[in-house]
Amino acid sequence: xxxxxxxxxxxxGPMTSRSAMMALVALTLVAMSxxxxxxxxxxxxxxxxxxxxxxxxxxxxxxxxxxxxxxxDEEVSKVILDGQTIAINLATIVSKEAGSGLARGACTWxxxxxxxxxxxxxxxxxxxxxxxxIAKGAQITGNLEVFTTGDDESASIEFNGKSAKYxxxxxxxxxxxxxxxxxxxxxxxxxxxxxxxxxxxERESHALFGGLLLHYSLVKCD
Numbered sequence: 001x002x003x004x005x006x007x008x009x010x011x012x013g014p015m016t017s018r019s020a021m022m023a024l025v026a027l028t029l030v031a032m033s034x035x036x037x038x039x040x041x042x043x044x045x046x047x048x049x050x051x052x053x054x055x056x057x058x059x060x061x062x063x064x065x066x067x068x069x070x071x072x073d074e075e076v077s078k079v080i081l082d083g084q085t086i087a088i089n090l091a092t093i094v095s096k097e098a099g100s101g102l103a104r105g106a107c108t109w110x111x112x113x114x115x116x117x118x119x120x121x122x123x124x125x126x127x128x129x130x131x132x133x134i135a136k137g138a139q140i141t142g143n144l145e146v147f148t149t150g151d152d153e154s155a156s157i158e159f160n161g162k163s164a165k166y167x168x169x170x171x172x173x174x175x176x177x178x179x180x181x182x183x184x185x186x187x188x189x190x191x192x193x194x195x196x197x198x199x200x201x202e203r204e205s206h207a208l209f210g211g212l213l214l215h216y217s218l219v220k221c222d
Contacts, residue, residue: 056119056218057083061112069094069105069196071208079111086111086190086214093208094196096138103205106195110149114187118221121188123155123180125215130159131208132170138163138201144194144209146178153180159209167203184221190214 063078071091072078080087088109096103115121123146132140139162147154155178161170182188196207 056116057081058086058116058121058216058218059114060086063088063090063109063111065090065107065109067092067105067107069194070107070109084215084217086216088192088212088214090212091208091210092144092194092196093206094198095206096198096201096204098135098202098204101200103198104196106193108193109191111190112187113190115182115185116218117185119218120184120186120221121180121182121216122219123178123214123216126155126157126176126178127174127213127215128157128176129171129173129210131172131206131210132159132161132168133204133206134161134163134168134170135201135203135205136163136166138205139199140196140205140207141199142194142196142207142209144192146180146190146192146212146214148180148182149189149191153178155180157209159207161207181219 058081060079060081065078069092071093072089076089078089080089088111090107090109092105092107094103094105113121126146128144130142132142134140140160142159143156144159145154145156155176157174157176159172159174161168192212194209196209198205198207
């Protein structure tokens with residue numbers, strides 16, 4: 001699968017605290033939810049085109065999630081559906097305290113999804129971002145996977161980092177192609193697992209995966 005990433009690395013002083021990381025997550029989630037276009041003013045309204053066929057949409061249920069590393073902003077909807085993307089505003093944050101040799105954590109979620117009769121759901125791309133505050137001597141291993149219940153196809157993202165000489169802050173954006181496709185008119189669970197393992201380093205280290213943006217289409221069945 002093709003994966004496009006953009007990485008920024010900085011040499012930093014004292015490590016970014018967990019509370020600061022949470023604040024960055026909150027700001028990002030708010031920005032994601034505010035991405036809709038502003039409607040034109042009353043004087044600029046134009047007649048809507050006559051649709052060629054009735055509009056079809058996905059139906060989603062309540063997001064179920066678990067894991068001590070799940071994090072979210074109470075002011076932002078956890079799921080936003082706009083007809084082309086599904087935004088999952090749920091982050092994964094793992095922290096290792098100073099003096100500790102190992103820390104691990106995970107966040108998993110499942111979203112009940114009903115595909116309209118006569119159509120199948122196809123997820124073509126997954127966007128997310130990651131951040132690491134890596135203490136000198138620390139090593140971080142991260143993995144994120146998106147899949148559907150009972151489907152062999154999945155999309156996965158790896159996010160790894162280490163620093164031998166100095167404290168380091170890493171920001172990375174991911175755009176991962178996917179090939180996830182459901183049966184016609186299926187009722188499925190969209191699922192994701194995200195996890196980090198942080199090893200070594202005398203000072204505290206932190207790692208996160210931000211919210212997910214799933215790019216999808218509804219394709220007519222043959």
